[in-house]
Amino acid sequence: MKVLGFSAGSVGREGNVDRMVKAILDRSGHDAEFVKLTNLNFSGCKGCVQQCARPQVCILADDAQPYYEKIKKADAVVIGAPVYFGAIASTALAFIERFFGYRHVDIPIAGKPFVTVIGGGLELDPAVEQLHKMLGTFQVNVIDTIKFESKVPPCLKCGRHKECEIGGLYKIRGEAAKELVITKEMFFRWEDDTAIAGAVDTAADRLKRLMR
Secondary structure, eight states: EEEEEOOOOOSOOOOOOHHHHHHHHHHHHHHHEEEGGGGOOOOOOOOHHHHTTTTSHHHHHSSSSSHHHHHHHOOOEEEEEEOOOOOOHHHHHHHGGGGGOOOOOOTTTTTTTTEEEEEESSSSSHHHHHHHHHTTTTOOEEEEEEEOOOOOOOOHHHSSSSSOOSSSHHHGGGGGGGOOOOOOOGGGGGGGOOOHHHHHHHHHHHHHHHGO
16 A cells, blocks of 8 residues: 655754654555655646646646656545644645646546644644645545644744744743743654644554555
């Protein structure tokens, strides 16, 4: 059984979303491939419907194009996205937009098992709803969803919190944010949250049981 995992996690580091997707793949027990979308050079759908209608797969030539055929052939897919401005990151949005290539006459990925992974600082429910609505267009079978609310604003990484009054950290802590000393203990990892760790195991087990 072949499982594909995609993550739109932050470029240049292995963040929570990346690690959750990888853990689900590793623990599924199946042949798996992990793809970090932020390492690819690609765009969203360009509306060239006449090109994808007959092959029923996106053929726009860029780094993402080979994976659309792989998704058609895969037995299951895991897709993860961080949340920016209350919505799934545009990298994941662009990748899923091009699933439109599957939607002609019939849908070759209809019923395919998907696991979705969402991670971000706060208020993730609208992003989960957005992701599921998009995937619902292609009639995939979302068998599980992992949602990790880290409560870590990006301000902890940007380096300008001592002079900023518009960021999330200032909104949370007020003037005290300007005196805050950033330590590694402030960055919460999904592995240290027992509920999320259990949810990751459950998602992996559901993929594992697909072949029983």
